[in-house]
Amino acid sequence: MKRIAYSRRDVAIAQARHRYIPIVTTILAILIAALPIVVSSPIIPDFAFLVLISWRLLRPEMWSAHIALPLGLLNDLVDGHPIGQSMALWTITFLAFDIIDSRIHWRDYWMDWLIAALAIAGYVFGGWAIARMMGDNTAIGVILPQLALTIFFYPVVARIVLALDRWRLAR
Amino acid sequence: MAPPSTRRPGFSRRAQYGLFIGYIVAVGGVLLAVLLMIIATVDPRGFSALRGAALDVTAPISGAGRSAVRFVGNAVDGIGDYFFAASKNAAMRRELDATRQKLVEARAIEAENQRLQALLDVTQDTAARVATARIVGSSFDSSRRLATLSAGSSKGIASGMPVRGPEGLIGRVIETGRFASRILLVSDGSSNIPVQLIRSGIPAIATGRGDGTIEIKPLEVGKNPFRKGDILVTSGTGGIFPPNIPVAMVVRADRDITVARPLADPAKIDFALVMRVYQPAADAPIEGSDALADAPVEAPR
Numbered sequence: 001m002k003r004i005a006y007s008r009r010d011v012a013i014a015q016a017r018h019r020y021i022p023i024v025t026t027i028l029a030i031l032i033a034a035l036p037i038v039v040s041s042p043i044i045p046d047f048a049f050l051v052l053i054s055w056r057l058l059r060p061e062m063w064s065a066h067i068a069l070p071l072g073l074l075n076d077l078v079d080g081h082p083i084g085q086s087m088a089l090w091t092i093t094f095l096a097f098d099i100i101d102s103r104i105h106w107r108d109y110w111m112d113w114l115i116a117a118l119a120i121a122g123y124v125f126g127g128w129a130i131a132r133m134m135g136d137n138t139a140i141g142v143i144l145p146q147l148a149l150t151i152f153f154y155p156v157v158a159r160i161v162l163a164l165d166r167w168r169l170a171r
Numbered sequence: 172m173a174p175p176s177t178r179r180p181g182f183s184r185r186a187q188y189g190l191f192i193g194y195i196v197a198v199g200g201v202l203l204a205v206l207l208m209i210i211a212t213v214d215p216r217g218f219s220a221l222r223g224a225a226l227d228v229t230a231p232i233s234g235a236g237r238s239a240v241r242f243v244g245n246a247v248d249g250i251g252d253y254f255f256a257a258s259k260n261a262a263m264r265r266e267l268d269a270t271r272q273k274l275v276e277a278r279a280i281e282a283e284n285q286r287l288q289a290l291l292d293v294t295q296d297t298a299a300r301v302a303t304a305r306i307v308g309s310s311f312d313s314s315r316r317l318a319t320l321s322a323g324s325s326k327g328i329a330s331g332m333p334v335r336g337p338e339g340l341i342g343r344v345i346e347t348g349r350f351a352s353r354i355l356l357v358s359d360g361s362s363n364i365p366v367q368l369i370r371s372g373i374p375a376i377a378t379g380r381g382d383g384t385i386e387i388k389p390l391e392v393g394k395n396p397f398r399k400g401d402i403l404v405t406s407g408t409g410g411i412f413p414p415n416i417p418v419a420m421v422v423r424a425d426r427d428i429t430v431a432r433p434l435a436d437p438a439k440i441d442f443a444l445v446m447r448v449y450q451p452a453a454d455a456p457i458e459g460s461d462a463l464a465d466a467p468v469e470a471p472r
Contacts, residue, residue, distance in 0.1 A: 034229035038309040038318060038438040042381070046312035064190070065197035072204070077225035080310055080317045080346070080353055083218055084207030091201045095194075128314050131360065134212050138314045138360035138381030146312070 021168040022055045022062060025161070026071055033079045042143060045150035046123070047157065048075050049090070053119050054154070054161035056094060057112050060101050065094040081127070082134060089126045093119050116154045121147060219330070223323070223348035230307065230321065230351035269400075299413060301445045302326040306341075306437050309356075314381050316359035318437050322445070323348045331411065333446050339417035339434035340364070340405060341443055354443075357418060357433050358383050366418050367406040368396065374406055377418055377431065385419045387429040397424045403431060413449040 029051035037044070052071065056063060072087035079086070100115060107115070124147045131138065181187075211218070304322035322328055324347045334341045334354050342362065346353040355362050358379040366377045366387070373396045375389045387403060389396055401421040407414030419431035 031229065033310070033312060034308060034319075036308045037311050038306060039311045042311060042314055042316075044311040048312075064193040066193055066200055069197070069200040069204070077222060078229055079313060080222075080315065081313065082208050082211035083222070084204035084211065087204035088201050088208065091197050091204070095197055095201075098194075130208065131314055134208075134361070136314070136360035136381070137378060142380065142382040143314050 017168055021164060022059070023067075023071075025164055026051050026055065027074065030071065030075045030078055033075075042146045043149060045146065045153040047153075048079075049120065049123055050116075050150065050154055050157040051161060052090065053093065053097075053116055054158045055165075056097055057107075057116060058158070058161055058165055060097070063094070065091055065098060068094045082130070085127060085130050089123050092126075093123060096122075112158070113154060116158075117151045120150050120154065124150065219346060222346050222353075226319070226346060226348035226351040226353060227323065230319065230323075230348065299446045299449075301332060301447055302328055303442055303444055304328075304352075306354075306440055306443055307351075309437060314360065316356040316362075316379060316381060316383075317345075318342065318354045318356055320344070320352045320354055320443060320445070321350070323350045323352045325349050328352050328445050329448075331448050333412045333416075333449070334443050335416050335446065336435040336437075336440040336443050338436075338440070339419070340412065341433075341435045341437055341440065343411065344445065356437060357435075358385055364412055364418060365406045365408040366403040369402045369404050371396070374408065375403065377403060380430070383432070384422070385431045385433060387419070387421065387431050389429075395424055395426060395429060397421050397429045399424055402434075407449060407451070410450045410452070411448055413446060 026048070030048040032047050052068070068090035069087050072085075072090040073083065075081070075086040075090070076083045096119070097115070104111070124143055128138065128140065128143050207218075302322050304320045304326070306318050307321045308319040310317040318341070320328070320334065328344055328347050330344055330347055332344045334344060340357055342354040342356040342359070344352050345355045356379070357364060357377065358381065360379050360381040362377075362379045364377045365374065367374050373389060373391070375387050375397075377385045377387055380386050387397060399421055401424075403418045403421070405412040405414055405416045405418055417434045419433050421429055421431045423430040
């Protein structure tokens with residue numbers, strides 16, 4: 001990487017990358033749901049939520065909690081959830097992260113994973129409970145494989161997000 | 172490195188107020204989202220314009236690579252086959268023996284059927300067809316079982332229409348955009364379909380379980396009338412779904428629970444047929460309309 005920007009254009013590109021990479025990658029992760037994958041049981045992890053919490057846990061100061069509202073709305077629209085489900089669950093997750101951040105100042109890798117696992121469990125069970133309240137009678141056992149898989153996919157996604165972050169901040 | 176505290180941004184009043192307002196927006200947003208969900212529960216068709224537009228925007232992504240569906244589906248199947256090879260082999264051998272006997276019976280029935288059809292000059296009723304479209308995607312990261320269809324209201328598809336594949340019923344349209352629509356699959360937890368047992372005509376309700384299977388609940392109490400291998404078809408009761416569309420085959424029949432697998436696997440179907448909503452009572456011609464007022468109400472046949 002070159003250390004000195006040669007022109008204003010280079011500076012503008014670097015700044016745009018710096019600012020928009022997190023939001024763009026999260027939106028791309030949301031759009032994964034629009035890929036032509038047809039399966040009959042929920043086993044594929046929710047990458048949108050994983051990318052979202054990976055960015056949030058990596059860079060706590062970057063986003064304030066209300067950024068989850070428009071992103072959640074987009075996720076609801078793409079995924080076919082009732083409008084408001086991801087908006088509420090994602091924002092509640094971010095608010096919970098803010099509380100955790102104010103209590104725990106030293107976080108390491110395992111701590112991050114634990115927090116992420118709790119957030120994923122809250123999100124998956126929240127989605128299940130909301131569907132249940134709306135007249136769906138899916139048994140709780142159906143979502144457990146996906147829950148486990150999503151938790152184990154967190155480190156993978158966190159690595160990818162970390163690499164993106166280094167590229168974002170490289171100059 | 173200890174992460175910087177996000178709670179107190181410093182001594183700047185402006186930054187502190189900004190943070191505070193940020194939290195108010197977030198909490199207010201959560202309340203708004205809950206309100207939106209309540210509205211969605213009361214009126215599932217609310218925001219249909221917005222949802223339809225979102226479907227239209229994402230449909231090209233889904234439609235672009237249908238081959239990927241096959242790839243992923245085959246890969247998942249392949250892994251499963253590898254793990255369950257031995258038990259599958261034994262099961263298939265048993266199935267083969269049973270099928271041989273059935274085949275002979277089926278040939279006899281087919282011959283009979285052909286004779287009867289020629290007799291009655293039955294033609295396939297194509298008037299119920301609205302559109303033919305491809306299944307281009309499905310929800311795969313939540314407990315809801317939804318699929319995306321590559322045709323929308325521009326082809327006459329409307330919310331509520333039943334969708335079937337060559338093997339059987341796939342589901343029902345719940346949202347439409349101009350060029351795409353969303354289907355509630357029969358295996359979704361909120362899908363209830365009136366069915367009947369093809370063998371004896373016993374009525375039942377087929378409710379999705381969310382994991383690709385269906386639970387069959389008989390309407391009459393008593394001994395479980397279902398056996399493994401039974402085929403269920405729609406009964407046409409209550410409208411929406413036309414009668415005699417194959418729905419599912421029973422894979423497990425215990426004393427208090429009957430689990431069936433849908434005959435139409437959305438992952439393997441290329442084309443789906445959208446049909447008109449079945450409403451026999453409304454479509455039937457009114458007999459003797461001038462004498463309608465004093466005529467006794469006929470029970471629907």
